Amino acid sequence: xxxxxxxxKSGAMTMLSLGFAPSFLARAAAAAPARKxxxxxxxxxxxxxxxxxxxPVGEADYYRLRPTIGVPRPGAGGGDAxxxxxGFFGLHPKMTALKPLWDNHSLAIVHAxxxxxxxxxxxxxxxxxxTATPGVKATRDGWLNRYLRASGEATPLRGVAxxxxxxxxxxxxxxxxxxxxVDTFAVRGGAAAERDFQQAFEHAxxxxxxxxxxxxxxxxxxxxxxxxxxxxxxxxxxYPRSPFGRALQEIARIAKAxxxxxxxxxxxxxxxxxxxxxxxxxxxxxxxxxxSRGIAALAADLGDRMADTIILTxxxxxxxxxxxxxxxxxxxxxxxxxxxxxxxKGGAVYGTWPGLRPEQRFEGRDLAVTTDFRDVFSEIVxxxxxxxxxxxxxxxxxxxxxxxLNVIRx
Amino acid sequence: xRPSRALCSTAxxxxxxxxxxxxxxxxxxxxxxxxxxxxxxxxxxxxRPDDVEKVRRMGLSTxxxxxxxxxxxxxxxxxxxxxxxxxxxxxxxxxxxxxRYGRESVEVLAANKITRAVYTxxxxxxxxxxxxxxxxxxxxGKGRTGLYVAEYERDAIRxxxxxxxxxxxxxxxKSPAMLFYLDNWLSADPEAAERIxxxxxxxQQAGNARRRGLNENYGRELLELHTLGVDGGYTQKDVIEVxxxxxxxxxxxxxxxxxxxxxxxxxxxxxIVEDGEFRFVPALHDRGDKMVxxxxxxAGGMEEGQQVLDILALHPATARHIARELAQRFxxxxxPDALVARxxxxxxxxxxxxxEVMKTLITSPEFFAADARNAKVKTPIEFVASAYRATGRDLxxxxxxxxxxxxxxxxxxxxxxxxxxxxxxxxxxxxxxxVARMNIAQQIAGPQQAxxxxxxxxxxx
Numbered sequence: 001x002x003x004x005x006x007x008x009k010s011g012a013m014t015m016l017s018l019g020f021a022p023s024f025l026a027r028a029a030a031a032a033p034a035r036k037x038x039x040x041x042x043x044x045x046x047x048x049x050x051x052x053x054x055x056p057v058g059e060a061d062y063y064r065l066r067p068t069i070g071v072p073r074p075g076a077g078g079g080d081a082x083x084x085x086x087g088f089f090g091l092h093p094k095m096t097a098l099k100p101l102w103d104n105h106s107l108a109i110v111h112a113x114x115x116x117x118x119x120x121x122x123x124x125x126x127x128x129x130x131t132a133t134p135g136v137k138a139t140r141d142g143w144l145n146r147y148l149r150a151s152g153e154a155t156p157l158r159g160v161a162x163x164x165x166x167x168x169x170x171x172x173x174x175x176x177x178x179x180x181x182v183d184t185f186a187v188r189g190g191a192a193a194e195r196d197f198q199q200a201f202e203h204a205x206x207x208x209x210x211x212x213x214x215x216x217x218x219x220x221x222x223x224x225x226x227x228x229x230x231x232x233x234x235x236x237x238x239y240p241r242s243p244f245g246r247a248l249q250e251i252a253r254i255a256k257a258x259x260x261x262x263x264x265x266x267x268x269x270x271x272x273x274x275x276x277x278x279x280x281x282x283x284x285x286x287x288x289x290x291x292s293r294g295i296a297a298l299a300a301d302l303g304d305r306m307a308d309t310i311i312l313t314x315x316x317x318x319x320x321x322x323x324x325x326x327x328x329x330x331x332x333x334x335x336x337x338x339x340x341x342x343x344x345k346g347g348a349v350y351g352t353w354p355g356l357r358p359e360q361r362f363e364g365r366d367l368a369v370t371t372d373f374r375d376v377f378s379e380i381v382x383x384x385x386x387x388x389x390x391x392x393x394x395x396x397x398x399x400x401x402x403x404x405l406n407v408i409r410x
Numbered sequence: 411x412r413p414s415r416a417l418c419s420t421a422x423x424x425x426x427x428x429x430x431x432x433x434x435x436x437x438x439x440x441x442x443x444x445x446x447x448x449x450x451x452x453x454x455x456x457x458r459p460d461d462v463e464k465v466r467r468m469g470l471s472t473x474x475x476x477x478x479x480x481x482x483x484x485x486x487x488x489x490x491x492x493x494x495x496x497x498x499x500x501x502x503x504x505x506x507x508x509x510r511y512g513r514e515s516v517e518v519l520a521a522n523k524i525t526r527a528v529y530t531x532x533x534x535x536x537x538x539x540x541x542x543x544x545x546x547x548x549x550x551g552k553g554r555t556g557l558y559v560a561e562y563e564r565d566a567i568r569x570x571x572x573x574x575x576x577x578x579x580x581x582x583x584k585s586p587a588m589l590f591y592l593d594n595w596l597s598a599d600p601e602a603a604e605r606i607x608x609x610x611x612x613x614q615q616a617g618n619a620r621r622r623g624l625n626e627n628y629g630r631e632l633l634e635l636h637t638l639g640v641d642g643g644y645t646q647k648d649v650i651e652v653x654x655x656x657x658x659x660x661x662x663x664x665x666x667x668x669x670x671x672x673x674x675x676x677x678x679x680x681x682i683v684e685d686g687e688f689r690f691v692p693a694l695h696d697r698g699d700k701m702v703x704x705x706x707x708x709a710g711g712m713e714e715g716q717q718v719l720d721i722l723a724l725h726p727a728t729a730r731h732i733a734r735e736l737a738q739r740f741x742x743x744x745x746p747d748a749l750v751a752r753x754x755x756x757x758x759x760x761x762x763x764x765x766e767v768m769k770t771l772i773t774s775p776e777f778f779a780a781d782a783r784n785a786k787v788k789t790p791i792e793f794v795a796s797a798y799r800a801t802g803r804d805l806x807x808x809x810x811x812x813x814x815x816x817x818x819x820x821x822x823x824x825x826x827x828x829x830x831x832x833x834x835x836x837x838x839x840x841x842x843x844x845v846a847r848m849n850i851a852q853q854i855a856g857p858q859q860a861x862x863x864x865x866x867x868x869x870x871x
Contacts, residue, residue: 120649121634122828123829140836165840166837166842171836176840177840185845188849189849196860197860206870209870212840212841213841213866215841219841269826270826326593326623331630
């Protein structure tokens with residue numbers, strides 16, 4: 001079967017070779033409302049310890065299971081304690097940057113959320129979350145790519161990952177882009193070099209390569225004319241000087257350029273703390289500081305665009321409820337997701353809390369999953385990005401949400 | 411026929427078969443130029459301009475045979491281009507000194523990796539070193555791992571890539587790089603702390619992560635990535651039992667044992683096994699029996715870990731997992747099941763002889779099949795090395811190449827997750843990556859050849 005991607009790409013190649021190069025993409029982008037609803041997906045690769053990120057401070061078993069790394073209850077140690085959210089849950093103290101978003105009801109949390117599949121393999125669990133088909137390994141495309149295909153025009157600037165490799169989430173037949181920064185996404189050597197490459201790819205037969213190159217040339221043209229000059233974040237916005245902070249700044253830059261960005265993807269690495277995880281300080285604390293300040297900066301930089309934006313965090317699984325023999329945590333099951341943005345009914349923790357007593361835990365050891373991560377994804381795709389619910393079944397094959405969270409305003 | 415004669419003639423046939431199979435059979439290997447091009451593009455880091463002619467004169471099966479026995483290939487020219495590694499001091503006097511050594515050693519190692527890829531005559535061996543390093547990946551950026559990566563590749567990976575899988579597995583299991591990277595050096599019987607009193611283990615750098623209990627990290631990746639594969643039929647219980655069997659497999663302290671722990675003496679020191687920087691510390695070992703994949707392992711100290719490796723190395727799931735990975739690397743992103751089954755059978759029949767496994771793979775009809783040709787996309791390091799080999803550009807300053815690999819997302823020794831770098835097209839080909847390749851092509855090949863090197867055909871192999 002000729003996939004849509006190959007069809008579109010070979011169609012465009014014909015146009016290029018006939019000299020229609022400046023392009024239907026630009027026209028499509030100009031015709032469509034350029035300012036769209038935006039989803040920023042953030043993948044915390046390595047499995048964040050959700051129990052130390054969104055701490056169940058009202059749970060006595062939490063403290064019994066984590067004598068060394070447990071985050072103290074609010075008020076227990078001055079600044080060195082969880083930040084109270086609702087009396088039962090608290091934010092890790094290094095996440096103060098997100099507290100104002102909670103207070104103004106634009107941050108919601110879904111706890112005990114995760115996969116119906118029991119795997120504790122990073123690789124499989126990431127794959128299942130990125131394809132949104134837990135337990136099915138044969139899925140080739142990612143869920144955000146399927147969303148792009150099920151909705152709107154096939155233009156690469158609708159889906160952008162700030163990464164050197166295309167994440168599974170965005171892999172698939174619909175055009176999408178991956179690059180580490182807007183400024184490096186350019187052919188050096190001037191117009192002559194660019195023309196030579198374009199000709200070389202024009203005559204190739206390989207759809208993966210010709211399609212990728214075509215997307216590149218088209219997108220570069222649109223993007224560079226819309227982002228000329230150095231990017232300056234909004235006043236007072238201070239991104240962390242880290243790979244994650246820089247990636248979020250690139251997303252803000254592209255969003256503000258009004259080139260039709262709808263889904264953006266960034267990753268935050270280094271969450272696999274088997275050893276010496278730390279409590280209020282330490283390794284996890286440092287990563288949470290970077291994550292929270294990054295998200296807060298992006299929200300501030302996007303300003304009134306946050307009315308149409310959702311920032312969603314996810315991680316492949318949670319970590320074992322008990323700390324291990326090295327003041328770290330081994331692979332577990334249920335985890336916490338954060339949802340930030342204007343369309344979010346924030347200031348609340350969603351989902352059913354299963355408890356941490358031995359009989360309440362998954363396989364006797366991990367936080368159980370009471371919300372399927374696809375409940376969260378599908379609500380965002382339908383209510384926020386506006387995909388009709390009958391099309392949503394194409395994005396989440398075989399899944400029917402029986403557990404409406406109602407975390408997004410209709 | 412009398413039984414003894416039957417046995418004799420069977421033995422003769424077996425010996426004959428062994429002798430015959432030690433060489434690549436010329437019969438099954440095609441001789442045409444397209445087949446030679448295919449073999450060169452798949453089993454080297456890209457052909458040099460005169461390679462096709464050289465192989466044609468030598469005969470493809472002879473060339474394959476030589477690549478499978480690399481020790482017979484003179485490689486002085488390539489070796490003379492390698493940079494000397496910094497000498498590892500017997501002990502480090504400070505953390506700063508250790509860090510400096512680690513950084514310099516990994517820099518030289520990465521420079522030598524790309525130099526070897528471009529210049530070695532033992533091309534298949536070099537591809538296999540890359541393959542097996544990724545299979546048994548360690549990340550030089552994690553803590554002390556960088557101190558050990560050079561010797562890890564040199565002593566644990568390289569000598570075994572065409573040897574026995576069990577030896578390769580055993581060498582990685584005992585290597586300080588793997589013990590550190592997957593945290594096993596800290597894993598201990600939870601009751602060990604009581605046994606050895608309040609003394610701390612011989613690794614003060616662990617800070618407050620004293621060795622107090624079990625760590626599953628190595629046990630899990632050993633089953634999932636190194637041997638059985640994620641669908642290999644093990645359970646969470648198996649992960650824990652394997653982790654228990656490996657408690658006490660740890661590393662000598664980098665200060666040469668002059669710290670408090672080195673002076674601890676007494677029960678902690680009793681019965682320690684030393685092998686280079688590997689240590690087995692009985693005091694940290696879980697003394698109970700274990701049950702791994704339904705097989706009972708009687709309490710036996712360090713032998714338990716070896717028994718686990720024995721079980722895993724010859725397990726049918728391991729044979730299938732390794733066969734699929736090799737077929738994916740050398741034949742296509744979606745290799746035919748029949749080929750995987752045949753290669754797995756060879757793995758099992760030869761008790762994990764990787765030279766025989768490779769021979770089966772690269773002389774198979776599937777390897778030379780029309781739909782396998784140009785079916786793979788070059789990984790970044792293959793792209794960069796093949797650009798140097800095709801253009802004949804001199805690579806005496808590897809730093810710009812390493813920057814290019816950084817940009818393309820395949821910096822040697824810096825892959826953080828234990829899965830290693832991926833090898834399939836959907837990972838490496840997208841609009842952004844193609845633009846990066848176009849720019850690197852200009853840098854390596856100059857304006858005349860840039861459009862070829864950065865163009866579509868050159869991205870395939």
